[in-house]
Amino acid sequence: MAQGRKNETGLAPVARRTHSRPQFWQLARRCCQLAASVDVAFFFLFHLLGSPILAWINIASVSLYLAAFHLLNTRRNGLAIALIWTEVIVHAALGTLLIGWDSGFHYFLLMFIPALFAGMTTTRAWIAVAGLWAFYVSLYAMMWFVEPLQPISSNALLGVFLFNLTVVFCMFSYLSLFYVNNVSSAQRKLQFMATTDPLTRLFNRRHMIELAEKEIARCERHPLQITFLLLDIDHFKQFNDRYGHDVGDRVLQRMSALLTSVLRTQDSLGRWGGEEFLALLPDTDGEQALLIAERMRATVEQDQWECEGFALSVTLSIGVSEYRPGEDLSLAIARADRALYQGKEAGRNRVELELAGL
Numbered sequence: 001m002a003q004g005r006k007n008e009t010g011l012a013p014v015a016r017r018t019h020s021r022p023q024f025w026q027l028a029r030r031c032c033q034l035a036a037s038v039d040v041a042f043f044f045l046f047h048l049l050g051s052p053i054l055a056w057i058n059i060a061s062v063s064l065y066l067a068a069f070h071l072l073n074t075r076r077n078g079l080a081i082a083l084i085w086t087e088v089i090v091h092a093a094l095g096t097l098l099i100g101w102d103s104g105f106h107y108f109l110l111m112f113i114p115a116l117f118a119g120m121t122t123t124r125a126w127i128a129v130a131g132l133w134a135f136y137v138s139l140y141a142m143m144w145f146v147e148p149l150q151p152i153s154s155n156a157l158l159g160v161f162l163f164n165l166t167v168v169f170c171m172f173s174y175l176s177l178f179y180v181n182n183v184s185s186a187q188r189k190l191q192f193m194a195t196t197d198p199l200t201r202l203f204n205r206r207h208m209i210e211l212a213e214k215e216i217a218r219c220e221r222h223p224l225q226i227t228f229l230l231l232d233i234d235h236f237k238q239f240n241d242r243y244g245h246d247v248g249d250r251v252l253q254r255m256s257a258l259l260t261s262v263l264r265t266q267d268s269l270g271r272w273g274g275e276e277f278l279a280l281l282p283d284t285d286g287e288q289a290l291l292i293a294e295r296m297r298a299t300v301e302q303d304q305w306e307c308e309g310f311a312l313s314v315t316l317s318i319g320v321s322e323y324r325p326g327e328d329l330s331l332a333i334a335r336a337d338r339a340l341y342q343g344k345e346a347g348r349n350r351v352e353l354e355l356a357g358l
């Protein structure tokens with residue numbers, strides 16, 4: 001069924017995805033507003049320069065841009081793009097025919113090139129660019145043989161040229177800025193998604209490993225101590241079983257906020273798995289880490305846990321390990337895990353440091 005619909009529209013999946021991009025249509029709307037404003041300025045400029053035909057062409061252009069803007073607002077995007085295309089091509093051609101190639105109206109055609117690649121599949125964009133190139137070259141060649149139909153003085157022509165050039169510079173700069181901002185914001189979002197656990201908003205396991213490996217590399221250059229805390233909520237399963245999964249999720253979120261508030265700015269905290277967290281404490285020895293872990297344990301125990309009307313008794317067991325220079329990260333974490341297990345075995349709600357010699 002889905003495949004059939006694809007064929008009916010005649011659009012490849014990439015094209016449909018591209019056209020559903022809200023930023024593209026937001027940009028198209030903004031371009032309509034800008035272009036309509038520029039055309040209002042042109043109306044007065046051409047009246048002053050004694051070219052009434054061009055002045056009234058600009059009024060037609062403003063109407064087309066307003067219509068395209070309205071179509072974009074009502075999601076008739078294809079028709080809107082067709083109107084914008086028509087306006088730019090006809091306007092550039094008429095401007096050039098009436099007052100000559102040196103008016104610089106043809107520069108507006110070049111602005112389509114990035115828009116074509118942003119709004120179409122690559123193959124279609126190449127075909128459209130080839131068509132645009134042919135039109136551009138034909139217009140240029142024609143102006144070798146045809147005199148301008150409504151010439152204006154050379155000073156006025158220079159004025160129009162400078163005006164057009166300035167507008168094209170401004171619009172290209174605006175489009176470039178828009179593009180760069182979009183790419184940077186997409187990169188930020190991707191970076192966030194790649195490093196963050198969506199439920200708790202803490203770092204995810206993969207990012208914690210990256211951070212820990214960076215810290216270990218730093219530790220190998222300068223002899224600094226690193227400690228790891230592996231934290232596990234006691235009897236977490238019972239919250240899910242008794243009160244439902246949503247309450248379990250809220251406990252995880254609240255726990256993340258609480259633990260973050262206890263840690264120092266140089267420490268990193270991540271969700272290691274289900275109800276397990278890993279804290280990385282740089283420049284910290286085992287003794288200091290024990291104090292921090294104890295503070296975390298006590299904070300969780302003393303906090304008033306209430307979730308969706310249920311009073312909960314939440315505690316945490318914590319295993320602490322010191323990183324030994326030269327060892328693999330997994331070994332240091334395995335020792336924290338063993339310490340955590342000992343804490344669970346000894347009755348939970350405890351902090352345990354790795355046993356010496358293990």
Ligand SMILES: Nc1nc2c(ncn2[C@@H]2O[C@H](COP(=O)(O)OP(=O)(O)OP(=O)(O)O)[C@@H](O)[C@H]2O)c(=O)[nH]1
Pocket residue numbers: 199232233234235236237238240244245246247248249252273274275344348
């Ligand atoms: N609500 C919720 N539950 C989760 C999530 N991830 C894992 N869990 C649950 O966490 C529970 C972990 O249970 P266990 O590993 O038996 O551990 P526990 O009940 O905390 O017991 P101890 O660790 O031995 O104290 C399981 O029931 C998982 O389904 C999550 O993202 N949200």
